[in-house]
Amino acid sequence: MAWLTDSDRREREWLQQVEGRAVIQAPSLTRVPNGGLHLDWQYLRRGDVRQHHTSEDVAIGEHSIHRVHRGRLSGPVAAQFTASSSPDEGADGTR
Numbered sequence: 001m002a003w004l005t006d007s008d009r010r011e012r013e014w015l016q017q018v019e020g021r022a023v024i025q026a027p028s029l030t031r032v033p034n035g036g037l038h039l040d041w042q043y044l045r046r047g048d049v050r051q052h053h054t055s056e057d058v059a060i061g062e063h064s065i066h067r068v069h070r071g072r073l074s075g076p077v078a079a080q081f082t083a084s085s086s087p088d089e090g091a092d093g094t095r
Helices: 007-019 076-082
Strands: 024-031 037-045 049-060 065-074
Touching: 007 024, 007 037
Parallel strands: none
Antiparallel strands: 024 037, 037 049, 049 065
16 A cells, blocks of 8 residues: 555645646645645635645554644634624624
């Protein structure tokens, strides 16, 4: 299963995929100490919101790759989702 875990091959394939997509901005790829890959990319969504993604190989076995994925939104619309309010407060401000 060396084909599955071949970092060079996976790096080439990922770069080919992101280069062909105009919506992806700032793609980056780095190697992590375990021989895996750390992939970052972002793209612009409606309302000037940036969606940022990170995928990282956390464990590489003989027949498997375990990966963690993280994502976050940033921009003016994303700030509305993180505004603090009381969970007991209604839409009109009443309790």
